[in-house]
Amino acid sequence: MSSLTNSHLLGLHNVPKQDIELILDSTDTFLEILDRPIKKVPTLQGQTVVNLFFENSTRTRISFELAERRLSSDVVNFSASTSSVKKGETLLDTARNIEAMKVDIVVMRHSAAGSVQFLSERCTSRFINAGDGAHEHPTQALLDMISIRQKTKTFDGLNVCIIGDIAHSRVARSNIYGLLTMGANVAVCGPASMIPYDLERLGVRIFTDIDEALHFSDVINVLRIQLERDAGANFPSLREYHNSYGITRRRLDTLGKELLILHPGPINRGVEIESEVADGPSSVILPQVTNGVAIRMAVLYLIGTRAE
């Protein structure tokens, strides 16, 4: 069996196509394990994984932890609220202390872009990025991609549009890199204030009109609006955002085609997506969650068993 090019998963930028394919193909194996009565394999027995979370997250951490336990690794959870970070310790000191306890794999989330790469270059453990600022969230993009592939079989020529606050979204960035590598046509849609500078130079189409975006799309990935951060700063009001960019049944009905609908969760019902759509037949929002555990098992397995 082949192995990944890199010993860390820091993002999907510049990750070769065969690596993404390897992860997606391995995921199918782990999905099959998740359907067994006993959902546990001894693959990572004896390896220690620390979930180093400097930013609040419930579902990503639980998803990783389930994946780690189902691979029989020893799991340690570290979160900023219970850590010495608040006592003024630097990130590097924290990481070196944890590493001194002989950890094999670090799954890390942090609010600062580049912080996972920063530590991976200064520690000997293998790092998996569980989200760093607005930079990357590769396992989320991979689970989005397998959720797409399960329905469409291929990425070639597939029109995928990511909708929402692209500028502040690590999910958007990882999806853009991964999907472009796999041969999809990628677009984004949102108010101009939420589209980062020069994005079109990556080969991404930009829509500010939601109906044009939906007309283009085979698949849409609807991002969560960060209620606490964005209202009033990047757009005038939630009501206006919903009316202008919210995914509603009425809007979809005018298309004359069915779209595949993804959302990384948690959903703000009635803001970026209407309940009828989120819970409807075109939505793969819950399968995404299941795929998330399998994708993380695949990534942990490929990183944990990769020969140096």
Add this chain to the structure above:
Amino acid sequence: MASYLFKHARIIDPVAGLDTQKDILVVDTVIERIGEGLSASDAEVIDLKGAFITPGLCDMHVHFREPGQEHKEDIASGAAAAAAGGFTAVACMPNTDPPIDNASVALFVYGKAKGLPVDVYPIGAITKGRKGESIAPMIELREAGAVGFSDDGSPVTNTRVLRTALEYASMLDLPLIQHAEDPQLFAGGAMNESLVSTELGLPPISRLSEDAVVTRDLLFTEYVNGCYHLAHMSTSGAADAVRAAKARGLRVSCEVAPHHFTLTDEAVRGFDSNVKMNPPLRTADDVQAMKEALRDGTADAIATDHAPHAGFEKEVEFVYAPFGIIGLETAFGLSVTELLLDDWLTLPDLIEKLSTNPRRILRLPELRIAEGETANLSFLDTETQWIVDAAQFRSKSRNTPFHGRQLTGRALGIYNNGQLILHR
């Protein structure tokens, strides 16, 4: 009394239009004789082996951190770094703790610099506490020896304060040195806004932040006939604005830092905080614009913005790392490598940007290499190739993106205040 005979040197003095192969005899602080085949029995002979002797270089923009943050740098260590970089004079920005916003702190800087081979001049704060609210006692600061005024590190944004400060500084015939940044646009930014910031997801700093403030400031400068100096210019837009203002006859000058004519924001891709500075590294077009500005005279000076930080302060998440890099010990090598070798500037041009012009902007005495003049000299080699090794720096700090880089040209040392500092 110190007495040295410098032999086998090429003397370059852009003010005197001098480019000649002669010996120089210095006695204490004075150039005693210039001539061919000089000898002096009581002078120590220094063989410069073909290197250049120029008027002493002046870095008009350094942060020596004293008082208040001496773990990063102090006036003595900063001066040692300056001497190693070939500088005989520096102007210290006032963002110390306490800031240089009154005469006593300015006098403290002079006190600490006394007896050093490098002249250390304080720049006074524009506003009290650098808070941007009300102007500092600029007359008293000037009497205490301030050579300009700046809130560097922060912009003056209150337009009423800006106008008053410009009027005061002009009355005192000293430059108002602006750190051009719009705080609302800047808001938490960490790198230049470009495709790179988009790809990395780092909070962007738009070029508008610099361009808008420079454009506004030039309107004020014209209106009150002020004397305005733009610190660390980094954008093509700012260069265009300054160029146009000079053409209209405004009393405007500006400086460019070596990193802004050497590196682009592509260097941020590794998230190394040693490429994080303010203003940030810009695009290849901006780098080109900085070189054009230096060549056509829009940019008057090369200044390092030498900003030391301790390793533990810099070695953190990119967005949390403080802005700034050190530059005194790489400035000349970068200038030769990027500007001289690529024919952007001749050596006399380069000496103007590194000595004549910054001294003129700060109203420091003009230097001349002539008999009877003050012996304030730099010894420069434009040919030796060397690898930057931060461990060898005299600065207390190591925060440079140029460690390991091969440069052509380096300073050999200086002679100033009757002291010879020769490193190589």
